[in-house]
Amino acid sequence: MTSAAAAPSPEGSKGNQFDSLPADAFKELFRGHPGGVAVITADDGTGPVALTATSVASVSADPPLLVFSVSALSSAAPVITNADTVVVHLLDADDLHLARLGATSGVDRFADRTAWTRLTTGEPVYNGVRAWVRCAVISRMDAGGSTVIAAHAIGASIERDIEPGQPGGALVYHNRTWHRLGEHSRLD
Amino acid sequence: MTSAAAAPSPEGSKGNQFDSLPADAFKELFRGHPGGVAVITADDGTGPVALTATSVASVSADPPLLVFSVSALSSAAPVITNADTVVVHLLDADDLHLARLGATSGVDRFADRTAWTRLTTGEPVYNGVRAWVRCAVISRMDAGGSTVIAAHAIGASIERDIEPGQPGGALVYHNRTWHRLGEHSRLD
Numbered sequence: 136m137t138s139a140a141a142a143p144s145p146e147g148s149k150g151n152q153f154d155s156l157p158a159d160a161f162k163e164l165f166r167g168h169p170g171g172v173a174v175i176t177a178d179d180g181t182g183p184v185a186l187t188a189t190s191v192a193s194v195s196a197d198p199p200l201l202v203f204s205v206s207a208l209s210s211a212a213p214v215i216t217n218a219d220t221v222v223v224h225l226l227d228a229d230d231l232h233l234a235r236l237g238a239t240s241g242v243d244r245f246a247d248r249t250a251w252t253r254l255t256t257g258e259p260v261y262n263g264v265r266a267w268v269r270c271a272v273i274s275r276m277d278a279g280g281s282t283v284i285a286a287h288a289i290g291a292s293i294e295r296d297i298e299p300g301q302p303g304g305a306l307v308y309h310n311r312t313w314h315r316l317g318e319h320s321r322l323d
Numbered sequence: 324m325t326s327a328a329a330a331p332s333p334e335g336s337k338g339n340q341f342d343s344l345p346a347d348a349f350k351e352l353f354r355g356h357p358g359g360v361a362v363i364t365a366d367d368g369t370g371p372v373a374l375t376a377t378s379v380a381s382v383s384a385d386p387p388l389l390v391f392s393v394s395a396l397s398s399a400a401p402v403i404t405n406a407d408t409v410v411v412h413l414l415d416a417d418d419l420h421l422a423r424l425g426a427t428s429g430v431d432r433f434a435d436r437t438a439w440t441r442l443t444t445g446e447p448v449y450n451g452v453r454a455w456v457r458c459a460v461i462s463r464m465d466a467g468g469s470t471v472i473a474a475h476a477i478g479a480s481i482e483r484d485i486e487p488g489q490p491g492g493a494l495v496y497h498n499r500t501w502h503r504l505g506e507h508s509r510l511d
């Protein structure tokens with residue numbers, strides 16, 4: 136067992152119960168925590184941006200709300216945290232190329248003009264993804280160097296539907312590796 | 324393609340660009356979006372509570388912050404949204420029994436006194452899980468009937484470590500089914 140507990144602890148603690156967990160220990164914890172994969176796009180008038188996120192979660196179906204976080208370290212952060220509306224693309228394993236594109240630094244994520252279009256409302260949308268949902272940002276919360284954003288779903292398109300209770304080819308990111316779910320991964 | 328787009332759209336829209344996406348369409352979208360699995364516990368002095376959540380995400384490593392959401396529909400919601408500190412158990416496939424326990428309504432999630440203990444600071448912790456992290460709640464954001472909670476990691480224990488770049492037996496919830504990640508699910 137690796138331990139980096141709050142006081143009293145021999146390791147990783149300065150003896151105060153509100154000491155922070157060291158960054159390395161925190162990274163080690165979350166290395167083992169998988170996440171579904173989304174690409175978030177926006178354009179606040181300064182040009183389209185995109186980033187890959189594993190933090191997208193459904194919060195409520197009625198009203199239809201979701202939440203995600205954006206690190207200030209991302210090149211897309213200034214636009215996404217400033218935008219009134221965003222498009223959240225919910226990816227499956229067939230969209231792995233897009234997941235990689237949104238996670239690669241220093242590239243033009245919109246260089247291929249055949250890969251994306253714009254909604255009539257202006258937001259960039261990548262073609263052919265499993266599903267996307269257009270959202271209005273309803274609140275923002277600062278959290279360290281990141282911003283947690285809650286957004287209200289106002290429009291959507293589902294290209295590849297999934298039957299209830301049947302695993303589709305879902306895409307998961309885990310410990311720096313990409314995975315596909317299906318009958319082969321099912322536990323029950 | 325199933326479409327429930329914002330105006331102009333033939334389906335699912337009342338012609339206003341800020342109409343909500345219908346709840347059924349929103350559920351259909353997120354049915355295809357997988358999530359890592361956590362059990363969150365707390366005790367605000369009224370007794371221990373636990374719930375299973377697929378919304379836990381790392382937000383920042385330095386400071387070490389995570390976020391999750393709690394639906395007001397959960398029996399554990401009043402205590403967890405009121406607590407100053409919580410314990411987030413990050414599960415793997417060996418912890419499936421605990422994931423099911425925290426997702427089952429109407430049961431005493433602490434009936435088995437051999438399955439859990441308390442930290443010296445009072446929070447309930449289940450034994451034998453892959454990892455847990457004790458957190459101080461730093462902010463709360465209302466989102467529909469749910470609360471989005473950001474928390475600062477202040478202590479942790481890792482029972483089953485995972486090598487960087489090597490898939491462990493991670494647990495994923497997807498479309499009402501449970502999955503285990505490993506070499507069998509890997510794409511790259």
